[in-house]
Amino acid sequence: MHLVGRDGNLQNCIISFSLVPSEDNDIYFWFFNNLSKSGVDVTNIPIFCGRDVVMLSIAGTLTLNVKYSTASCRAR
Incomplete structure (x- = not known):
């Protein structure tokens, strides 16, 4: 699992x-929680992800700003 910026x-x-052994809800929560503990706030930056169902399902819970995904394209 990785997070790349520009x-x-x-x-x-x-x-x-x-x-990570797999990309499931627990792993995503762990990953973003550790980012937060390290001082990296990703809640106000746009996040690009593909069709990762798990990522999209936790985006609302973690208040992630997922802009460029299959789900956001369908909403338009």
Whole structure:
């Protein structure tokens, strides 16, 4: 699992990554909770994700700003 950002020159930069046994609700909560504990606030930045059902299902619970996903495209 990884989180990649963009710097001022539009170059990708790795914010965080973790080797996890699976990508399920518990792992996503763990990942974003550790980001928060480390001082990385991702609640106000747009997050890109594909069709990851688990990520989309917890986005509301974690107040993540998922803008560019299959679900947000369908809502338009």
